[in-house]
Amino acid sequence: MTDDTTLVVEAVERVADRLVAAEPTLTELDSQIGDADFGVNLRRGLTAVTETVKTDEFNGPDDVLDTVGRTLISEMAGSSGILFGKSLMEASDTVTDGIDYEAIVAFAVAYSDNVATQGDVTLGSKTMFDAIRPAVYALKRGQELDDVTPTQASAHAVKACEYGVGFTIPLRAKKGRASYTEWRSVGYPDPGAVAVLLILREIHDLVEQEHDETVEPSLPGDLDDVL
Amino acid sequence: MTDDTTLVVEAVERVADRLVAAEPTLTELDSQIGDADFGVNLRRGLTAVTETVKTDEFNGPDDVLDTVGRTLISEMAGSSGILFGKSLMEASDTVTDGIDYEAIVAFAVAYSDNVATQGDVTLGSKTMFDAIRPAVYALKRGQELDDVTPTQASAHAVKACEYGVGFTIPLRAKKGRASYTEWRSVGYPDPGAVAVLLILREIHDLVEQEHDETVEPSLPGDLDDVL
């Protein structure tokens, strides 16, 4: 396997471990405003993923992500399984030629767009999309301005995602099971969004390790002191 | 209606009220060692009985008791309904010629015998029979020795019955639903026996009122000071 392939496999394994460890929290969140299956679905899907990446041979990072996506569609299922899985598959083409900043941004955009189409979702619906799209914006910004290191870009994405998750808290859910909680969803974060944040945090840890550089999640215009 | 008829109707009404008031206690006892329906059965049966004695015309005390028995068989049903009801019907002949000490003893014997046959029960099975038979003995004793007033006889019956109820406490149930509680029935009184005690207490109050004489439940050979 190429270095990139090995790196993506490692990322997948680390993300899987982190989410599986967070299962009780995620299930709890989904039972506050959903139907209490989200963490369980994630664990089932990611256990299968971990199995697959351990045993399969891959030719290229795209192959890894495509396989992970397929596995999630067939093993995780549910709303989140088809969203995570199909988006991975659709976006995997973007990394055929290897993993670099460019490719990662392209991947993030494709992934995010697919979630929007597939889920028929816009920002403010109180879904995972609220956590994804801001992170994509942050990455895109780095690319456009070309003034950040990969680790800084990653730190921005995490911070953006945090804001996204925070944003879901006061929202009223419009999609998924949570939409039926109506006003009662207000005050609780969306579990899918929280999961996305955990993914980005894990990837950020990996990026820091790869680049031997530590950057706290932050954004240029942070409001930490005001909030 | 004759005086005796009126008296029996009054007795029936008072007993019914007393048992209905005790329903929660009796249900609780039956749920400790039975199936939690005894108090409820009694209330249903006795509500119908109260209705009936209010509206029906009777010719004689035997007619009252026969009617009450029939009503219990059809309305109370269950194990206790057929036992109480059929025993009343079978025993009602004994009071055709009116209510006196003689008649009451005859009634009690017939009633008690029917419970034994119908329920296929002997003393020590931890049933209502354990409360009935001792009271019958006490009454019989008064008749045989001819040295007691009716109020004293009644007081003896109540005391005898108390001993009977106490006796059911340490027993292991052999009849009815309680028999399945096996060793766990030990330590709890039998609800049917407790109900019998309440009946006798109410009748004793009535006897005291009729004879304008107060006699505490007691037996010649009381062991109150020893126990």
Next chain:
Amino acid sequence: MAKKKLHNDPTEYVSEMLEGFAAANPSHVRRVDETDIVVRADAPVKGKVGVVTGGGSGHEPMHAGYVGKGMLDGAAAGAVFTSPSATDMQELIEVCDGGAGVLAVVKNYEGDIMNFQTASDLAADTEYEQVIVDDDISVSEAEDRTGRRGVAGTVFVHKIAGAKAAQGASLSEVAATAEKAIDNIASMGVALSSCITPEKGEPTVDLSADEIELGIGIHGEPGVERTEHQSADDITERITTDVVKDLDLAMGDEVVAMVNGLGATTQSELYIVARELNRILDGKSIAVHDIWVGEYCTSLDMAGCSISLLRLDDELRELLNYPVETPAVTIAEP
């Protein structure tokens, strides 16, 4: 804390249930006026032996659910967990007598037996026989109690006796076949939680959060053993082993099985039990003709299940498969 139920005045529980039941099943049954008796819409069936039963309510769909073509001619419903009155039973016997006599399928319980006995005395003009079902093996045969209870296996007796009567057998033939079935049925249950009677509104049995009770009775009467909660497979194995042993089942025998929900247990859980039951019997080379999975004889809202096995011979197999149309069980003509 009292448990919420869908009811009105709890004292009207049974009669309102029966009214709803009759309204929902007019093609199968009718209610006899001013009683808690449900009979076949076309009762009495002329020339056919009437098959009847009765018992306390709280075990739905037992008993009225089995009234219909090919099974019961009628059933008397008592108050919750309380034997029906002898007067209702008398009327039941009389209404279901189509001239060929009436067989009562009675669960082994003094209350039911005393009332049916009185009822058959009262219904003096009807030729009457009764069989006593005592399939619950969790009651040991010690002297100190009332004997084995009749539980979910009774449904198989209804099915067999009903089919035999539908085929035109005489009263004594129907009774004999029912007896044969009874001799070949064994059942045992497990409770995960207590039932709650509508009038009391509180659990009858005090089972703690991690305890289960093996061999519990369908009124919450204590079972043979309280243990820590176990996996479905372990529970199934324990019960199945005992039931197989009681029936002395051996390689080559054929059975029909029932996994009966006690009221609050989901169908998915029952199927998980059915799976392991099937595996165990398979492992013992006992042929499984069929598995009935569902609620057949409940204990109000108790969580848990029971397993019943009926050893089949050619006659019983044929009667089991015989077409039937009742609110609770339907088997179409082949």
Next chain:
Amino acid sequence: MAKKKLHNDPTEYVSEMLEGFAAANPSHVRRVDETDIVVRADAPVKGKVGVVTGGGSGHEPMHAGYVGKGMLDGAAAGAVFTSPSATDMQELIEVCDGGAGVLAVVKNYEGDIMNFQTASDLAADTEYEQVIVDDDISVSEAEDRTGRRGVAGTVFVHKIAGAKAAQGASLSEVAATAEKAIDNIASMGVALSSCITPEKGEPTVDLSADEIELGIGIHGEPGVERTEHQSADDITERITTDVVKDLDLAMGDEVVAMVNGLGATTQSELYIVARELNRILDGKSIAVHDIWVGEYCTSLDMAGCSISLLRLDDELRELLNYPVETPAVTIAEP
């Protein structure tokens, strides 16, 4: 306190249930190897439109319980409360295609719709149509959410579409009749207690001892109103009034009704509800063709019920009465 269930490893819950289900119903169904798909034992039926469905588990007997002659050709089971995978759905569509195409009956939920959509793209060789059931009136039509849910009324759609297909209708005819049924179904539920998922083991919804929730969803999603607990008659009247109003039912209309138990409610309670429902409809001179009383679409072990009404015309009445043989519903040939 975690609730005791009859299960083993909770992650094997669905597959063990399906194994037990298949073992208990070999004459009706078979399981497709290495999937959570259950299909008719004789699938595909040559020349007949295949009628399929799918959805999360936890609603037993929905979905696999309705697989059999005259109803569904197959059903895909997801994890508890989780849409089945698109890959299982794809296989389902392909296995049930007897050459006349496949109709999927989909409950209105994004998860199911997204996965069925992907599945039908993947099963490109099969002529495919789908209908979306959205009978739950307790979800108002506000913009802010996902729209009405598909709940117990879906069972009537399975029945109608299955009968139409059995009569030899074409794919578009079956779809059109299913749509007509959907337009004439309305449902609403009430929860007395929360469901508990096998993996979490704790109540999903926090309902206090004296609260009930009207219009709750079958995954514990919140309903329209929490109120104090009420009598069965009051609850029934409230729900029935809303359902009748939604369907704009008027004197002279004819309906079939369903009183569906959500899992932990006893059959006796359901009949008490059926009684009042029947009285109310009677009072409005709405003819009640039949009342289906039992567990048709549960929410694990939730206590409570739902009421569904389907307005009948001659075609729908005939299809409703059409013979069917499935594990959960059997209607014999007349």
